[in-house]
Amino acid sequence: MKCAVIYFSLTGNTKKVSQAIYEGISSANGQCDLFQLKSVDLNSLDKYDLLGIGTPVWGWAEAAPVRIFQESMPSLDGKHWFMFATHCADRGGVFYHMAKTLQFKQATVISYRSWYGEMWMPQYPKPYPTDGHPDSIDLSEAFEYGREVVGLSEQVYQGANNLIPQTFGPVRDRLHLEYIPMQLNLEKCSYPKCRLCEKRCPMGAINFEKKPPLFRQPGRCVNCLLCEMICPKGAIEADYAKEEARARETVIQGVIPLIKKATTKGYLRQLVPWSDLKVDTPLYRTEKWGKHPRIPLSRLP
Template sequence: MPRKTEKKMKCNIIYQSSTGNTRFGAEIIQWQIQREGGKCDLTRVAAVTADKLEKYDAIGIASPVYSLQPAPNVTECLAQLPSFPGKYGFVFITYGMYPANTIATLAQLLQAKGIRLLGVQAMRAEESFTPIRFPGLILSAGRPTNHDAILVRNFASELIHRYTLVRGGYDISPGLAFSRSAALDSLTRFATKDMMRRMMGRVIVDRTKCVQCGLCAANCPTQAIELKPFPMLDNNRCMGCWGCINICPYDALASPLAKNRLRYKGIREYRKMQIEDYLARVP
């Protein structure tokens, strides 16, 4: 009797990434899933639609930690999506200082949509919050490392293994227990959008440096920037994440607190090569 063909995972990873770390991790997961015979696509949060997700049997969420919380456009996207009973899901986050309850928040949002959780993973990355980036004193400097990449790659392999187990009727839920800290929830109430916005101060655009490339607007997690034709910030939407100031390749955006601070430009080495080439160098 012919052996039944094992169904391979077909997933879509919804991601938000400004400086590149979260996309870096998402691409490693994508690469490993495809290497093991599955299919995996990446979709920016702004491009997600319910119809687009229907054809996948697994949905991944990849988000950086902003002010001890998930990126706001990621949580808004999940809240607006319909239920997907019968689908599988996983959570991947990146953080510099502390992840707080970010994993629990995203996992619970997926479960609220009827999605069965396969796993969660966090990757440490260099702290990008400009006010606390001082020369010689940067949290998680140099992260992610090759070791971090290996851990994410192993996580992707474990996702495939769990996917196969669940489809075979095994219950993996006891091994996926996660807790939520009420104390950490209280802490995030202090890191409000208004407080972070006031800390950042007025964003100044140097029109002699700006080339109107649109990188700041395309990567803003709250869609607070428009080009008219130079960047214009909507203070009511801005959450003070400093992403626009960090990622501008021409340092055309600044604020009073950005002076004498080191801006974070992302993973320079990774940006110069394809993910296949990068992982080929990792043991």
């Protein structure tokens, strides 16, 4: 069976899980390819019998680059697909949305699974209750999951259609991500020596060759905040304070109850004790935040 795992990952969590699933599939099947979303040739998808697609959860749904990728796929001709995700609060409607598009493209969706991941949004508390994930236990689960989906796909190709899921988790609308005001300070920016934000923006919303430079192009920018976090010069200046109160309320009213429920039900092994969580210290106000880039580039996919 020809297999591939495709993933998008902004801050590395989904990449780690993808690698483990890929290794699991390779060990069970003897072959698997692993691709970052941006390097996939859409015309080559039909050579695979089993494909996995992985995403971080953004606004209760798949990340925007994954949505765009899925919408541009050709007909998938009944081939088997599975979906996986990482998230920091709840997986929301991610699989509902992804399955809908995959099925519209004639894929057979055979399975889905999600894991918790570390949080890197500057307006949210650090430490955050899901920090430390995915850890080695999560990655062993992901490896086993890779082995499982190979067996499942073989059975379904042999006619065991009763093994195909009929529903894909809760139905939840996509949420627009919080808008954080940002400014490009051209005096600090070292373009064209540096082109990091332009190269790394997952939505192609930055183009400094344009006159005037195009930064956070409306309609494209999805407020992922990566550009601010990776700029080595601090040339992208964000006003996180504007969203701090709202983020704190979201954590108190939304995230903490969800995390408590997940911990009680055994879905989450919390690695950060509650006593370490301080809702009043968002990442952008911690000591680590002073230097640029904010996030170690070695961590990025």
